[in-house]
Amino acid sequence: MDKKSRNMLYDRQAEILKALAHPLRIAILDYLKDGEQCVCDIAKHVASERSNVSRHLAIMVSCGVLECRKDGLNVIYRLKARCILDFLECATTCLKQQANENVKLLRAI
Amino acid sequence: MDKKSRNMLYDRQAEILKALAHPLRIAILDYLKDGEQCVCDIAKHVASERSNVSRHLAIMVSCGVLECRKDGLNVIYRLKARCILDFLECATTCLKQQANENVKLLRAI
DNA sequence: ATACTATGTGATTATATAATCACATAGTAA
């Protein structure tokens, strides 16, 4: 891969990571892993304002993480690809490793 | 897991994702996957200012993604855990899926 | 028609992030 393509890849990777890098958006993803939901229910579940949730959903749609469809008055959001959930697993794995290191350190004191 | 713990987990997950969500930081990680490097060489490799690179490195150290050691005048940085690289693979996988969807769409036109 | 509900968006404000320059510090070399 040449330098230009590599930098483009880094940009896109950063974009997708940034789209996930917010506690509320992670909460939304974690909720949607069990199935599609309307904005109203999502907002209730993550305990945040509808308009704010709507904005976070739009961010994730615009970078291809979520997709949505209209159903009467409601708009239903769902994961666009299951692989999105892998990010959350990676994060959990890293956090577990960090916790283990801390335990080791604590025992060494 | 109770609600409070869950929200703490989301916070930590978001933190680690945010620490990776920048093109320059991804470039640095991609460089460090092949072995530890000093700030000077990293800066040269990613073609950015030393002080700026230093700041990005500090961000990743502070959230447990990188670690460093002094070697004379130099400070050598390395990945703290290989699992960090999994994030980049996840991102690449997602981008490939998106690209495939676009190809399908293109063919359908 | 009116009233209601779900959603999205403009405007605003507060805060966070990023890049740059100048400078301080720490170690090296002569």
Add this chain to the structure above:
DNA sequence: TTACTATGTGATTATATAATCACATAGTAT
């Protein structure tokens, strides 16, 4: 000692992000 190199950090500025409120729109129900 002086000169040099690698690094980190304070100060500044520009930009991005997030949250909130008010309002507009679209669909539903009566």
